[in-house]
Each structure stands twice: as C-alpha cells, then as structure tokens.
Amino acid sequence: MNxxxxxxxxxxxxxxxxxVLMIFSRHPVSAAMFMIxxxxxxxxxxxxxxxxxxxxxxxxxxxxAVMVLFLFIIMLLDVGPEGAKSSKVKxxxxxxxxxxFGILMxxxxxLVLDSGPACSSCSVWPSLDEKNxxxxxxxxxxxxxxxxxxxxxxxxxxxxxxxxxxLLAAMVGVIILSKKxxxxxxxx
Amino acid sequence: xxxxxxxxxxxxxxxLFGVGFLGxxxxxxxxxxxxxxxxxxxxxxxxxxxxSRVGLNLDGSLFVFFIMTVAAAEVAVGLALLVxxxxxRKSIFxxxxxxxxx
Numbered sequence: 014m015n016x017x018x019x020x021x022x023x024x025x026x027x028x029x030x031x032x033v034l035m036i037f038s039r040h041p042v043s044a045a046m047f048m049i050x051x052x053x054x055x056x057x058x059x060x061x062x063x064x065x066x067x068x069x070x071x072x073x074x075x076x077x078a079v080m081v082l083f084l085f086i087i088m089l090l091d092v093g094p095e096g097a098k099s100s101k102v103k104x105x106x107x108x109x110x111x112x113x114f115g116i117l118m119x120x121x122x123x124l125v126l127d128s129g130p131a132c133s134s135c136s137v138w139p140s141l142d143e144k145n146x147x148x149x150x151x152x153x154x155x156x157x158x159x160x161x162x163x164x165x166x167x168x169x170x171x172x173x174x175x176x177x178x179x180l181l182a183a184m185v186g187v188i189i190l191s192k193k194x195x196x197x198x199x200x201x
Numbered sequence: 202x203x204x205x206x207x208x209x210x211x212x213x214x215x216x217l218f219g220v221g222f223l224g225x226x227x228x229x230x231x232x233x234x235x236x237x238x239x240x241x242x243x244x245x246x247x248x249x250x251x252x253s254r255v256g257l258n259l260d261g262s263l264f265v266f267f268i269m270t271v272a273a274a275e276v277a278v279g280l281a282l283l284v285x286x287x288x289x290r291k292s293i294f295x296x297x298x299x300x301x302x303x
Contacts, residue, residue, distance in 0.1 A: 014204075021205045025213045032217060032240050036224030041232045048236050055217075055243045062210070062254045067246075067265055074269050079239065079276050086280045087232065090287050102296070103227075110226035114219045121215035125208050138207070139257055152259035164263050176270045183274035190281040 021061055028054035039094040041087045045080060052076050063141070066158050210251040217244030229295045231286070235279050242272050 031051030038044045052075040059068035145153050152164045165173050217240055224237030246265045253261025283293055290297050 018205050021209065025209075028213070028243075029216050029220060032220040032224075035240070036220060036228060036233065036237055038233075041230060044233050044236060048239070051217075051240060052243065055247060058210070058213070058247055059250060062247075062250050064250050064254070064262055064265075067250060067262060070266070070269060071246075074273055075239065075243075079273060082276060082280060083232065083236065086283065089284065090232075090293060092230070092232065092293055107227050110223045113226060114223045117219045117222065118215065121212065121219075125211045125215070139255065142257065152263075154253055154257045154259050154262065160259060161263070161266070164259050165266070168260075169263055169267075172267060176267055179274050180270065183277050187277050187281040190278070190285050 017061060020057065024054045024057040024061065027051070028058065041092055042084070045083050045087065048083075049076050049080055052080070063156050065156055066161055207251050207255045211248055214244045214248035214251065217241070217247065219244075231283055231293045231295055234295070235276065235283070238279075239272060239276065242268060 028051050031047045031049075031054065035044045035047035035051060038047060053072060056068040056071040056076070059065075059071055141155065142148075142153060143155055143157070146155070146160050146163050147153065152160065152168060154160075221237045221240030221242075221244060224240065225234050228234050228237065246268055249261040249265050249268075253259065253265075286298060287293055
C-alpha cells in the first residue's frame with residue numbers, strides 16, 4: 014500500500030464519515046463542524062486527482078465562505094437541538110430515505126463496476142501532457158492555473174459572465190429578502 | 202496511483218451524493234437540509250473532476266468551477282429565505298412551513 018492509496022482511504026473515510034455524522038447530528042453547530050471535515054477531505058481528494066486549483070477553491074469557498082455564512086445564520090437564529098416529534102412521519106421519511114439510498118447505491122455499483130469493454134481505459138490513470146493547452150477542439154487537462162484561465166476566457170467566456178451576473182443577482186436578492194421595510198408591521 | 206483506480210473515486214462520489222440525498226429526505230431542520238445539498242454538490246464535483254482527469258479534458262474541471270459559483274449563490278439566497286421564514290414563523294423546521302398545506 015503506497016502513500017496515495019493510504020491518503021485516498023483517509024480522505025474518503027473522513028469525507029463520507031463527516032457527511033454521515035453531519036446528517037445524523039442533532040445540533041446544527043456540530044453538523045456544521047462535521048461539514049467542514051467533509052469539505053476539507055473533498056479538497057484533499059481534489060489534490061489526489063491533481064486539480065490543485067480546485068482544491069484551493071474548495072477550501073476557500075466551502076470551508077471559508079459558505080461555512081462562515083452557515084455559522085453566522087445559526088448564531089443569528091439561535092436554534093437549539095431538534096426535538097423528537099411525530100414518530101410516524103419520522104419513520105415514514107426514514108424508510109423512504111433508506112429505500113432511495115439503497116436503490117441509488119445498487120444502481121451506481123452496477124454502473125461503475127460493470128463498465129464493459131467500451132470503457133477499457135476507465136481503470137487506468139493516463140499520464141499528463143503539460144505542453145499543450147489545446148488539443149484539436151478540446152482543452153487539455155493540466156495542473157496549472159494558466160490552463161484554467163485560458164479555458165475560462167476563451168471557450169467559457171459567456172458562462173463566466175453569466176456566473177458573474179448570477180452572483181450579482183444573488184447579492185441583490187439577499188439584500189431585498191433581508192431588508193426591513195419602513196413602516197413594516199411587527200410580524201406576530 | 203496503481204491500485205486506486207478511477208472507479209474508487211466514482212463510488213466515493215456516489216456515496217457522498219447518496220448520503221447528502223438521505224440528509225435531504227430525513228432531516229426536518231432546514232439548515233441541515235441546505236448542508237446536505239452542499240454535500241450532494243460535492244459528490245457531483247468529485248465525479249466531474251475524476252472524469253476530467255481520466256479523459257484528459259479540462260471541461261469537467263471548469264464545470265466544477267461554475268458549480269461552486271452557483272452553490273455559493275444558492276447558499277446565500279437559501280439562508281436569506283431561511284431568515285425570512287424564521288421571522289415569519291419563529292421556526293426553521295420544514296413541518297412548520299405549512300402555508301400551502303391545504
């Protein structure tokens with residue numbers, strides 16, 4: 014067992030374990046902490062897949078921005094642990110969730126393990142070619158940030174502008190949603 | 202990387218997606234439902250990066266970039282809606298949002 018396998022096992026266990034503990038923790042703050050574990054492990058998996066830029070983005074965006082937002086909202090709302098309510102609904106939704114999870118897992122295992130002769134290259138890692146940014150019509154996978162910038166500002170020029178506009182729209186939407194209007198009645 | 206094949210990463214991606222889906226189904230605290238949505242998006246991201254790495258094509262990685270952008274916007278709007286719901290109903294449990302119930 015070499016180092017990469019060991020790291021994959023560690024990060025995979027932490028990612029899935031953090032996720033499972035997150036969805037079963039009663040208090041939202043501990044759920045947020047387990048989510049940080051899961052997100053940082055996913056960043057580690059991105060490093061194993063040689064996408065270093067995406068790993069940095071994952072830590073910055075999820076473990077940084079999104080998680081701070083979640084913790085801030087938890088602080089603002091002052092929510093406590095979830096109380097036990099209506100065991101019938103709980104049983105029904107738990108049953109539905111477990112059945113859906115089982116079907117999803119079986120289908121995914123069939124899909125992944127039975128890939129057939131069409132995917133003979135699916136079980137090996139091709140070596141990287143760092144010389145070209147573009148090969149024919151497609152952009153070549155590379156570890157450098159330069160290739161990301163090249164792709165974003167050539168082939169994906171319109172989507173990145175739409176993404177920027179989406180962020181602006183989200184910002185305006187959040188401001189309007191959380192604004193207190195003058196003369197608003199006290200909701201009670 | 203010899204013994205860890207891309208299939209392991211795909212199985213992990215499906216597992217993360219499934220765990221997030223389970224969280225969306227069984228939890229009633231809307232904050233944790235939003236966190237589970239993030240977990241599902243992360244599973245999809247791992248699958249996309251794996252395909253991008255195996256196919257030596259950068260398009261998958263660029264899609265992950267856009268998914269992260271959309272996820273950040275989605276979390277911001279979702280949490281603002283949650284605060285608005287809390288102001289109205291004094292609760293963030295999904296069974297208390299019953300305006301359209303009957």
